[in-house]
Amino acid sequence: MSMAFNPARWKPAALLPHEQAHDGALVFVVAVLCFLACATAIFAISADRAAQGWANQLQGSATVIIRTKGSESPDMAASRAAEALAGTPGVAQALVLERAKAEALLEPWLGNDGIVQDLPVPRLVTVELAPSAPASAATLDRALKAAGVDATVDDHSLWMKDIIHAGQIARIAAVSLFALMALAAAAVIAFATRAGLSARHDVVEIMHLTGATDGFIANLFQTRFAAMAALAGLLGGGAAALLAAGIRLLGGGYGLIPVLPIDWLDLLVALPSPLIAGLVAAIAARVTALGLIRAMP
Amino acid sequence: MIELANRDQTDTIVRFDGVGLRYGRSPETLQDLSFELKAGSFHFLTGPSGAGKSSLLKLIYLAHRPSRGRIELFGQDIGRAKRKDLPFLRRRIGVVFQEMHLLEHLTVFDNVALPMRLAGQKPATYRSDIAELLQWVGLGHKMHAMPETLSGGERQRLAIARAVVARPDIILADEPTGNLDHEMGQRILKLFTELNRLGTTVLIASHDLDLVARSGMPAFNIESGRLTSPYGDAIEDDPADDLGRVASGEPEFIYRRPLTLSQEDSLEDNGP
Numbered sequence: 001m002s003m004a005f006n007p008a009r010w011k012p013a014a015l016l017p018h019e020q021a022h023d024g025a026l027v028f029v030v031a032v033l034c035f036l037a038c039a040t041a042i043f044a045i046s047a048d049r050a051a052q053g054w055a056n057q058l059q060g061s062a063t064v065i066i067r068t069k070g071s072e073s074p075d076m077a078a079s080r081a082a083e084a085l086a087g088t089p090g091v092a093q094a095l096v097l098e099r100a101k102a103e104a105l106l107e108p109w110l111g112n113d114g115i116v117q118d119l120p121v122p123r124l125v126t127v128e129l130a131p132s133a134p135a136s137a138a139t140l141d142r143a144l145k146a147a148g149v150d151a152t153v154d155d156h157s158l159w160m161k162d163i164i165h166a167g168q169i170a171r172i173a174a175v176s177l178f179a180l181m182a183l184a185a186a187a188v189i190a191f192a193t194r195a196g197l198s199a200r201h202d203v204v205e206i207m208h209l210t211g212a213t214d215g216f217i218a219n220l221f222q223t224r225f226a227a228m229a230a231l232a233g234l235l236g237g238g239a240a241a242l243l244a245a246g247i248r249l250l251g252g253g254y255g256l257i258p259v260l261p262i263d264w265l266d267l268l269v270a271l272p273s274p275l276i277a278g279l280v281a282a283i284a285a286r287v288t289a290l291g292l293i294r295a296m297p
Numbered sequence: 298m299i300e301l302a303n304r305d306q307t308d309t310i311v312r313f314d315g316v317g318l319r320y321g322r323s324p325e326t327l328q329d330l331s332f333e334l335k336a337g338s339f340h341f342l343t344g345p346s347g348a349g350k351s352s353l354l355k356l357i358y359l360a361h362r363p364s365r366g367r368i369e370l371f372g373q374d375i376g377r378a379k380r381k382d383l384p385f386l387r388r389r390i391g392v393v394f395q396e397m398h399l400l401e402h403l404t405v406f407d408n409v410a411l412p413m414r415l416a417g418q419k420p421a422t423y424r425s426d427i428a429e430l431l432q433w434v435g436l437g438h439k440m441h442a443m444p445e446t447l448s449g450g451e452r453q454r455l456a457i458a459r460a461v462v463a464r465p466d467i468i469l470a471d472e473p474t475g476n477l478d479h480e481m482g483q484r485i486l487k488l489f490t491e492l493n494r495l496g497t498t499v500l501i502a503s504h505d506l507d508l509v510a511r512s513g514m515p516a517f518n519i520e521s522g523r524l525t526s527p528y529g530d531a532i533e534d535d536p537a538d539d540l541g542r543v544a545s546g547e548p549e550f551i552y553r554r555p556l557t558l559s560q561e562d563s564l565e566d567n568g569p
């Protein structure tokens with residue numbers, strides 16, 4: 001057996017002993033954090049896209065509520081309003097919403113058992129604005145007044161504010177969650193580094209007393225934990241990408257959850273997960289290790 | 298100042314000046330230590346268990362900082378040395394720890410290679426040297442073995458090989474024969490003597506007065522944290538007498554019994 005050892009072919013072994021149990025648990029925890037962070041990022045992008053879509057839809061249209069006056073029928077007033085609006089600059093199209101469609105809009109609140117038919121449902125005109133230079137609500141209002149139509153213009157600005165606000169909240173929440181998970185990952189790595197230094201204190205002490213620089217020892221821990229975190233990032237990011245891909249595949253064009261339309265490109269968010277996890281781990285491990293090593297004489 | 302020197306040494310490797318060491322708030326473990334070790338000297342540090350031998354060695358190999366006083370290593374004031382310079386001082390010191398402190402997850406070869414790796418040397422530059430050293434200490438047939446499979450004597454020689462592989466300027470050994478039988482103790486002593494002949498300064502802490510006597514090498518004694526003569530008197534009590542003789546190159550604290558190693562003594566182990 002001893003004859004098998006050839007010093008000329010000797011390669012230096014890893015100076016830090018592997019501790020499979022601890023290392024495996026750490027990879028699992030960091031992988032879960034990376035999964036949550038990547039999933040959060042993907043869904044945040046998706047939510048942002050949904051908010052943008054809704055905002056664009058609302059920004060490109062307006063609704064006019066017609067009130068009749070005198071002996072003019074609602075249909076007549078609506079037709080005149082649509083005619084006046086169609087000729088207004090910044091309006092691409094103005095159409096009278098059929099009564100049946102207007103009643104259908106109320107069905108979710110009032111049901112379809114005939115109550116709607118008994119109500120004085122106002123006539124609506126839907127206006128599609130020109131994308132390049134959309135007309136403002138004031139312009140539409142002036143056009144209606146000029147045509148002698150009593151109407152209220154709803155440019156959806158009230159809804160727009162809410163949707164834009166919701167989109168901002170989604171973005172802030174996503175960034176906050178992402179930062180929180182990165183911090184949690186860093187804290188876990190720091191804790192693991194402390195535990196690792198404690199468990200391998202004898203090894204660290206020998207290296208320290210044998211002439212290892214603080215940076216050399218810190219590098220060992222930094223490299224070890226960065227590699228583990230990168231693996232965890234790969235696993236966690238990969239799992240998040242698989243989940244998103246599954247949702248996208250199962251749900252067709254708008255995904256399983258229509259309110260969160262996932263695009264294939266969104267999955268690229270998980271790509272830097274190993275790099276970011278490795279970087280966070282490297283910094284956390286280095287700072288922690290240096291702090292502990294410098295406590296030694 | 299006690300000058301602990303053999304006849305031909307002039308450069309000071311270690312200088313203690315009024316050094317004290319205290320662990321936490323406990324009473325001082327070491328008190329008012331003042332001495333010098335000259336380059337190429339060979340000394341024993343004797344004293345009963347708990348007297349402070351290990352603590353004194355720890356101060357020299359920079360495992361502790363003194364609570365007071367001044368320590369110079371290789372002419373450099375440790376108290377003023379920058380932290381980044383300390384590793385380079387440590388690399389000039391070979392330590393045989395009392396508990397050996399082998400890295401159990403590394404092979405014999407990797408354990409010995411540790412100081413070279415920490416010094417940033419490339420494997421190609423020291424592989425053959427380590428193989429040769431391991432042959433010399435009788436571990437040539439166990440280069441790939443793990444420390445846990447070695448006998449007490451083999452572990453001791455492995456610790457010594459690791460301490461000397463980088464050719465340090467000074468070797469500190471803390472009870473290197475403490476767990477060894479008489480024969481193995483003699484072999485280890487012979488190894489240190491050989492290294493000293495090659496110019497390495499050697500300081501061995503031992504409570505084995507018989508071993509010290511057999512070596513014929515000078516010794517200084519420590520009791521209750523203070524340097525004393527082998528007869529139990531504090532050195533500081535009578536500087537004109539003991540110190541003068543030590544400083545003149547005629548060590549007082551020398552056990553005159555000659556070193557008696559048989560011709561058959563070899564560093565090669567005949568088995569665990």
